Amino acid sequence: MAPPDQGRISAALTAALRQLVGADNVVDQGETLATLSLDFYWYSPVLKRELADKRADAVVRPRTMDELRGVIAACCRARVPVVPRGAGTGNYGQCVPIFGGVVVDLTLLDRIIEISADGVLRAEPGARLGRVETEARRVGWEMRCLPSTWMKSTLAGFLCGGFGGIGTITWGSIWAPGTVRSLTLLTCEENPREIRLEGAGCELLLHTYGTTGIVTEVRLGLAPRVDYDQLILNAPDWDRLLDWTDAFARSQVWRKRLVTAFERPIPSYFKPLRKRLRPDEHATFLLTDRAQTPDVIASAQAAGLACVYQAPLSDPPMPPFITDYTWNHTTLWAINHDPAITYLQADFGEDFRAQFAQLKQRFPDEVLLHLEWMAAHAGPAEGAPGKFVGQDVRVGGIPLVHFTTEARLREILEACAEIGIYIANPHTFVLEDGGRIPNLDGKRTFRSDIDPAGLLNPGKMKTAALNPFAPA
Ligand code: FAD
Numbered sequence: 484m485a486p487p488d489q490g491r492i493s494a495a496l497t498a499a500l501r502q503l504v505g506a507d508n509v510v511d512q513g514e515t516l517a518t519l520s521l522d523f524y525w526y527s528p529v530l531k532r533e534l535a536d537k538r539a540d541a542v543v544r545p546r547t548m549d550e551l552r553g554v555i556a557a558c559c560r561a562r563v564p565v566v567p568r569g570a571g572t573g574n575y576g577q578c579v580p581i582f583g584g585v586v587v588d589l590t591l592l593d594r595i596i597e598i599s600a601d602g603v604l605r606a607e608p609g610a611r612l613g614r615v616e617t618e619a620r621r622v623g624w625e626m627r628c629l630p631s632t633w634m635k636s637t638l639a640g641f642l643c644g645g646f647g648g649i650g651t652i653t654w655g656s657i658w659a660p661g662t663v664r665s666l667t668l669l670t671c672e673e674n675p676r677e678i679r680l681e682g683a684g685c686e687l688l689l690h691t692y693g694t695t696g697i698v699t700e701v702r703l704g705l706a707p708r709v710d711y712d713q714l715i716l717n718a719p720d721w722d723r724l725l726d727w728t729d730a731f732a733r734s735q736v737w738r739k740r741l742v743t744a745f746e747r748p749i750p751s752y753f754k755p756l757r758k759r760l761r762p763d764e765h766a767t768f769l770l771t772d773r774a775q776t777p778d779v780i781a782s783a784q785a786a787g788l789a790c791v792y793q794a795p796l797s798d799p800p801m802p803p804f805i806t807d808y809t810w811n812h813t814t815l816w817a818i819n820h821d822p823a824i825t826y827l828q829a830d831f832g833e834d835f836r837a838q839f840a841q842l843k844q845r846f847p848d849e850v851l852l853h854l855e856w857m858a859a860h861a862g863p864a865e866g867a868p869g870k871f872v873g874q875d876v877r878v879g880g881i882p883l884v885h886f887t888t889e890a891r892l893r894e895i896l897e898a899c900a901e902i903g904i905y906i907a908n909p910h911t912f913v914l915e916d917g918g919r920i921p922n923l924d925g926k927r928t929f930r931s932d933i934d935p936a937g938l939l940n941p942g943k944m945k946t947a948a949l950n951p952f953a954p955a
Contacts, residue, residue: 491952492540492585496561500543500585503553508544508591516542519568519586524576526814528825528886529910534576539566539586546591548699552675555697558585559673559938564951566940567693569609569640572632574811576912577644577692581942582950587697590637598622602705603664608639608698617799624705627654627662631810639698642666642689646907646919648810649770651857652732652742652876654706657689659858661704668696670933678933686922687929692914692943695930711740712776713805715756715792716783717764721746725836725854727786728767732856733876737779738772742856743809749851749883752820753808759792768805770796810881813853817883825886827896830879830905841902842882846895849887854880915945 564584
């Protein structure tokens with residue numbers, strides 16, 4: 484789908500925005516405008532074609548909640564799109580302004596307001612996750628789940644654009660009950676209202692690309708802090724590595740924060756690690772409870788895996804991080820190695836070994852396995868919140884694809900569906916086409932209440948795809 488032409492905003496609106504947030508915090512031209520209009524959409528060759536030329540008419544950086552409220556009100560009066568933005572590390576153009584308009588960069592609203600004695604974080608939307616994690620660890624807690632971009636990305640950006648990552652093996656994803664405790668949002672209206680969603684009700688905002696409100700405050704449940712070791716294990720035999728890693732992931736004995744496996748030659752793409760691991764073998768990357776590390780290594784060695792790297796995850800967190808090679812960072816290393824590589828986001832079934840075999844039989848050199856183990860809680864694909872934490876571990880991942888044509892990519896997606904592999908399609912910026920969107924009707928209804936003119940990140944929700952700039 485080719486998005487329609489960009490709109491333009493009036494000089495009067497630009498002047499009003501400057502008045503509101505200060506001239507230094509309005510960008511309406513040049514390289515910075517281009518950078519702040521885009522994200523990591525270029526992971527997908529399809530989105531690269533569709534989004535490369537999209538630009539905001541202006542990017543504004545409110546410094547206070549009052550300024551944010553004023554910006555929303557001014558844009559709504561002028562009927563101009565409002566596109567929230569965190570750190571811009573999303574992969575599907577979530578914060579790219581499809582029709583132009585005003586991108587609202589929320590990174591200056593970044594206060595960590597409180598970490599309570601019982602482990603609940605209260606913070607502003609633009610707080611960077613790396614800072615939140617550092618502060619939480621300092622007082623005996625840690626984030627339940629973090630994307631691999633945790634040093635850079637923001638709280639609200641993760642909750643509205645992301646899914647899960649490091650920690651998901653134990654605590655589930657952003658949808659896990661008890662993780663998101665409350666979200667406060669501003670509506671997109673001439674007189675923005677403040678609404679607070681609690682508990683399961685927060686689901687209306689999770690992974691909705693900022694189409695159902697602008698988050699102004701986040702309350703998150705934290706987990707008790709654990710001291711971790713970072714381990715890399717190698718084996719020349721894939722089945723051996725897979726069997727041990729799967730058993731490790733499912734065992735309730737081992738405490739862990741990350742369980743990732745790569746089939747070769749993926750480890751050879753990790754340039755900085757080439758001297759530390761065996762690049763021609765398969766690899767498992769783990770974050771383990773330090774108290775258990777010797778036993779974990781002994782268990783892996785007994786199964787024929789070699790531990791080639793062991794380093795503590797320091798406090799405060801300081802690189803090197805093996806997490807920089809996992810989740811969607813793997814894809815980044817792969818694209819650096821070969822720009823023709825792209826990716827899928829997969830959930831495999833109970834019979835994942837049979838599914839791998841079918842996939843490899845049909846696409847032996849085109850698809851490479853990158854697996855991430857996750858605790859299956861109430862995954863959005865499954866419906867309402869239900870089972871929880873460390874139970875029902877499932878195998879998902881971000882397989883790599885050697886891209887040739889869009890038609891071939893569609894064939895691979897169709898083959899996955901035939902084999903029974905669930906794919907959250909990362910090659911679309913349209914929410915409903917990407918998957919992972921439970922309660923669509925509820926979200927539509929909510930959106931029409933909080934954004935009656937359809938100005939919030941238009942084009943991302945199919946059911947409200949009107950271009951606000953188009954003639955009536
Ligand atoms: P942005 O990209 O700026 O925004 C994401 C979405 O949230 C946009 O739709 C935006 O409009 C909306 N938004 C931002 N702020 C607000 C607000 N205050 N109110 C309402 N809406 C808002 N994702 C994962 O889930 N797990 C991973 O492990 C992971 N690894 C990644 C690795 C790499 C190398 C890259 C490039 C991406 C990865 N991602 C991953 C995707 C992305 O990094 C995360 O989802 C990240 O948390 C997004 O945060 P951000 O601040 O960059 O958000």
